[in-house]
Amino acid sequence: MDIRQSIHSEHAKTLDTAGLRREFLIPEVFRPGEFTMTYSHIDRIVVGGIMPLAAPVVLPASLGKTYGVDFFLQRREMGMINIGGPGWVQADGETFEVDSEEALYLGQGIRELSFHSADAANPAKFYYNSAPAHARFPSRRVRRDEAVCVTLGDAASANRRTIRKFIIPDVLPTCQVTMGMTRLEEGSLWNTMPCHTHDRRMEVYLYFGMDADTAVFHMMGQPQETRHIVVRNEQAVISPSWSIHSGVGTRAYTFIWGMVGENQVFDDMDHVKVADLR
Numbered sequence: 303m304d305i306r307q308s309i310h311s312e313h314a315k316t317l318d319t320a321g322l323r324r325e326f327l328i329p330e331v332f333r334p335g336e337f338t339m340t341y342s343h344i345d346r347i348v349v350g351g352i353m354p355l356a357a358p359v360v361l362p363a364s365l366g367k368t369y370g371v372d373f374f375l376q377r378r379e380m381g382m383i384n385i386g387g388p389g390w391v392q393a394d395g396e397t398f399e400v401d402s403e404e405a406l407y408l409g410q411g412i413r414e415l416s417f418h419s420a421d422a423a424n425p426a427k428f429y430y431n432s433a434p435a436h437a438r439f440p441s442r443r444v445r446r447d448e449a450v451c452v453t454l455g456d457a458a459s460a461n462r463r464t465i466r467k468f469i470i471p472d473v474l475p476t477c478q479v480t481m482g483m484t485r486l487e488e489g490s491l492w493n494t495m496p497c498h499t500h501d502r503r504m505e506v507y508l509y510f511g512m513d514a515d516t517a518v519f520h521m522m523g524q525p526q527e528t529r530h531i532v533v534r535n536e537q538a539v540i541s542p543s544w545s546i547h548s549g550v551g552t553r554a555y556t557f558i559w560g561m562v563g564e565n566q567v568f569d570d571m572d573h574v575k576v577a578d579l580r
C-alpha cells in the first residue's frame with residue numbers, strides 16, 4: 303500500500319518535479335485483477351481502483367496495522383464510479399449492478415465485498431474514494447440520469463464542460479464523500495478555471511478518457527505559488543485543502559472529482575481570480 307503523509311504548503315513549494323509527483327500523483331490507479339490503495343493522511347482518504355477480469359476481486363481480509371480495524375469498511379464509507387465496462391459489486395450478500403459511468407455508494411459496516419466484470423474482455427474499472435465514517439447510510443447505485451447535471455463554461459475560453467454530480471447530498475446522504483464526473487466538450491481544454499480552493503475539504507481528481515499521446519497539465523499549489531504536474535490517462539492527483547486544482551489538456555478529457563472533509567456543500571468554494579494567480 304502506498305501511504306502519503308500530509309504536506310504543508312511551505313514544504314510543497316520547495317519540491318521539484320520528482321518531489322511533486324512523489325507527494326501528489328497516483329501514477330497507477332488500475333492494475334488488472336487488483337485492488338489498489340493509496341492511503342493519504344490528508345483527511346485519511348483512501349484512493350484506488352478495482353479492475354476485475356474473469357475472477358472477481360475480493361478485498362483483502364486483513365489490512366494490518368495501517369487500518370487497525372477488523373475490515374476495511376468497519377469505520378469507513380466508500381464511493382465509486384465505474385469508468386470501464388459493466389460490472390457488479392456484491393456487498394454482504396446484496397448485489398449492485400454498476401454500468402459504465404454509473405456510481406455506487408457503500409455505507410459503513412459492510413464486511414464482505416467482491417467486485418465483478420460482466421465481460422473480462424471489457425472489464426469494469428471501479429474508481430473509489432473512501433473516508434472515515436461515523437454513521438451507516440444505505441448503500442446505493444446511482445445511475446447517470448439520477449446524477450445532478452450542469453453544463454458550464456464556453457468555447458471561447460475552451461472550458462465548455464458538463465459536470466455530473468453522482469454522490470452529493472441532493473442525491474443521497476453520505477458521511478463525508480462526494481463524487482462526480484466532469485467531461486469536456488471536443489475543443490475544450492480547461493477544467494475549473496477560474497479556479498478555487500476549499501479549506502474545508504480536500505479533493506482528488508482522476509483524469510481519464512485520454513489517448514496515450516495526450517497529457518493534462520494539472521495546476522496545483524497555493525494561488526500565489528502555483529506548480530503543475532503532467533498527468534496521463536487514468537492517473538490521479540491529490541489536492542490538499544490549500545491547493546488549487548485545475549487543468550489544461552492537450553485535448554479534451556474527462557475526470558472524476560471526489561472530496562472529503564468538513565462540509566459537503568459543492569458550491570462552497572473560495573474563488574480565485576485569474577488576475578490574482580502567480
Ligand SMILES: O=C[C@H](O)[C@@H](O)CC(=O)C(=O)O
Pocket residue numbers: 463465483484493494495505547559568571
Ligand atoms: O470543488 C469542485 C471541484 O473542484 C470540481 O467539481 C470542479 C469541476 O469539475 C469543474 O469545474 O469542471
Ligand SMILES: [Zn+2]
Pocket residue numbers: 498499500505547
Ligand atoms: Zn474543488
